[in-house]
Amino acid sequence: MRHARSIWFPVAGFLAGFGLLFWLLPGGVSYSASDYLFLTVLVGLDSVVGGIRAGIQHTFRAELFVSGFLLNTLLTISLVMFGVYTGLNDLYLAAVVFLGGRIFLNFSVIRRHWLENPTPRAES
């Protein structure tokens, strides 16, 4: 069962991308954009965890994955901007709570899968 081991590839990728930009890039972005960046990270984490779950359950579809990430990012950011413009600043909580909840949910599925296939070396 090679999927159990390949879960670590996205994790390593995240760390690699983080390290690469953190050490190589000198500056940051504009102050007002940093809040949106964190939201993008949240949407991306949701997509990645969802993608891993779909992958280990053999239901992964690339078009769903890509469209999910792009459109969710768009929706989240427009939701937050709408909130800022209407003075309903806490509207971002809707995205944070929903995406955070789904990350936990998908993570629990991955965890179960991982625990039920404990020794990838023995099975492969």
Place this chain on the structure above:
Amino acid sequence: MSVTIADTSAEQGQAAREQAGDDSRRRSRAGSWLIPVTALSIVLGGVFALALRTQAQIRNSGLASGPSSMVTRFLSSYRTDNQNLQEEIKSLRQKQTEYENAMANRDKATAALNGTLQNVKMLAGLSRVKGPGVIVTLNDSPLQMPGVDVQKLIVHDTDINRILDELKAAGAEALAVGGADPDPEKLQRITSRTTVRCVGPSAIVNDARLAAPYRIYAVGNPKELQSQLMMPGGVVKATGMDILQMVSIKEVQQMELPEHSGRVEFTYARPAEPPRGQ
């Protein structure tokens, strides 16, 4: 939606059955999730690093994070703009005075007119003045006085205003107030429309925010100004500012005060005709 172990294993079982029964297309797709997911992970890591870096920059710059950080940024940029504009107003006023003096060289009438104009401008605080006078420094009391109300140990707008009044009464011809910044060009000229008000720990003079120690510059007879300030029953003795070591007066033989750097605009007042029949 709750996922129990039974649910998950059921789903997996179904997926496995589908996979087994399905065509090979589905099987080949099963492993292809790794590349897009990993690619997005790498990008995400980068974005996360960028966001963290920006947050660190915000923290290091001393600005509060969150929505107020933007306000602070705008405020500081407006403050710089404001200061530049004030400098511009000052230089334009100086240039205007030069032109007025140049015009006055043409004939006697313009010379007389210009003499009046320059006097009026000096009265209004719109031109630079120099002369002898005193510098009154007001600071919060350095003494530790248990039992004395703390409010009495700090400088208030009323103290500054009373000293300004006393100096005017003593014949001061031009007045300016400065804060902790020692730059003489940052002095705020006292005009007929100037107010000194406390806002929190600082005082607002001509829309400029000043902090203690406050320095009050007065052009006039130094001896007279000083003695009137310190007379028994006068403002300094009555408030006890000298005993509390809050005030110091320095006589100066020559000082220069900048012109008023704010706008001069009248919304309601208009020049009126003198009454007829006189």
